[in-house]
Amino acid sequence: MQVVADVGGIPGKDCNGFCKYCYFRKVKDVKVFGCAHCLPNKIGCERCSKGVSETQGAFKTPFEVMNQVQSALMMNMGRGEISAYISGGGDISCYPYLESLTANLNQFSISSVLGYTCGKGITDSATATNLINNGVKEVSFTVFSTDPKLRKEWVKDPNPEEALKACQIFCENIDLTGAAVIIPGVNDGDVLRETCNSLEEWGAKGMLLMRFANTFNEGLILGNEPILKGFESQPVEDFSQLVKQINKEYKFRVSGTPVCDPVTGGPFAIASAENEVFLQFIKPITGEATIITSKLAEPYISKIFSKLETGDNVNVVACEKEIACLITKEDLEKLDLSDIKQAVILPGRSFVHQLDAERILSSDGVERIIGRGPDTLTVDGELSIDMTDENVIERELEQFNDLVDAVNFFGMRRIG
Known part of the structure; x- marks a missing residue:
């Protein structure tokens, strides 16, 4: 069993300053979006205001x-066995009580897993040894590059050499999954291979490649785009090929986000021809509805529903937003309502209040029923890197059955 130990912290404040590519850099005001967790008559709650910008509070x-x-x-x-997943809004390596916290957990026979850290709070590589002795058994380390100069410039690491030494100590003694936001022309190409060479030599468990986002449609919904002027994000197809190529060249597990996982076939593993046999485990579709999703997810979801032979009962409409969880009311306002059926299913985690969704999607005079699908329909590379293909397929079938339940409920055919 794993429990969450949230240490708090605010991006930019409790992490020794923003990385140059940080998602939260340039955020000035807390925006209020609206979501499924809001009260029915009030737009805004903790999740869709302070939660999305991770400004709830300083370190606990x-x-x-x-x-x-x-x-x-x-x-x-x-x-059974218990572990604590230590996470926070800042960089957890900057949490001033990290060693004492892990020591206290260890006294209760609770091992620790360190969530994503850039290691910017490590001033002495001996910290890694102390944490391991305190029962830390796994860490996710955003290395960016094993070139200290690049780390200093882009991660804003005040002690890059010590952080990299700590990374090596973690690799040699426990499970470490490296991570790197890929900035084209900065830490890709030969630089990325040098980083992977080091991680493989040290004994890393895996490597997560993360596509850089720089525009609203790519997911920057906090009014802070572009994060880097003069930089264009890597095309999704090129990024996917990069993930597959790195996976071929190295022995450790490689995955990408928002695409792709070469081992499990994710995202949307059940969309592939080789996994079509599993679609028989999806419930019959009896309702009529439009499923609204992201630009990246739409081709996969459309392919799955076409194989389910739903005819015209279900259509899938894509917003320009690339990540469905980050769809906002501005995305809905750009849709052609002539493509939208009377029942609509929104992504469960999208940042749209029910009042806004009903107003926007009924603005052509057709009163539409707005429902919510499951929070996710697939497994992101950040999670699938620790899963088997069977795990991913099982999870996707469960989530698509939840989606079909939503279609059948909100899109019930009416007699007469």
Whole structure:
């Protein structure tokens, strides 16, 4: 069993300053979007305001974090070996009580997993050894590059050599998954291979490649685009090929986000011809609805529903936004309503309030029924890197059955 130990922290403040490519850089105001968690008559809640910009609060005290862990344990007694997933809004290596927190957890026989860290809070590589001795068994380390000069310039790491030494110590003793936001012309090409060479030599478990986002349609919804002027994001097709090529060249596991995972076939593994046999486990479709999704997801979802032989009962419409979870009301306003059926299914985690969705999608005079699908329909590369292809297919079938339930419920055919 794994419980979350959220240490808090604010991006840019509790991480020794923003990385040059950070998603949260240049955010000035907390925007209020609206989402499925809002009250029915009020647009805005913690999730779609402070939550999306990760400005809830500074670092918590160890006492607060331990109380949180103990509360989670009381609700999940008797579930075998326990580990704590330590995460936060800042860089957790900058959390001033990280060593004491992991030591306290270890006293209760709770091992620790360090969520994504850039290692910018590591001033002495001995910290890695101390954390391992405190029961840390796994870490996700955003290395960016093993070139100290590039780390200093782009990650804004004040002690790049010590951070990289710590990264090596983690690799040699526990499971480390490296990560790198790929900036074309900066840390791709030969630089990326040098980074992967080092990680493989040190004994890393895997490497997650992350496509750089620089525009609203690519996912920057906080009014802070572009993050880097004069830089264009890598085309999705090129990024996918890069992930596949790096996966071929190295022995450790390689995955990409938002695409692709060469091992599991994700995202949307069940869309592939070789996995078509699994579609028989998706429930019959009896409703009529339009599924609204992202530009990247639409081809996969359309392909799956075409194989389910739904005819004209279900159509899939893409917003310009590349990530469905980051769809906002501005994306809905750009849709051609002549393509939209009377029942509409929105992505479960999209940042659109029900009131806005009903207003925008009924603005042509057709009163439409707005429902929500499941939070996700596939497994992102950040998670699938630790999964098998069977795990991913099982998860996708479960999520698509939830989507079909939504289509059948909100899109019920009416007699007469």
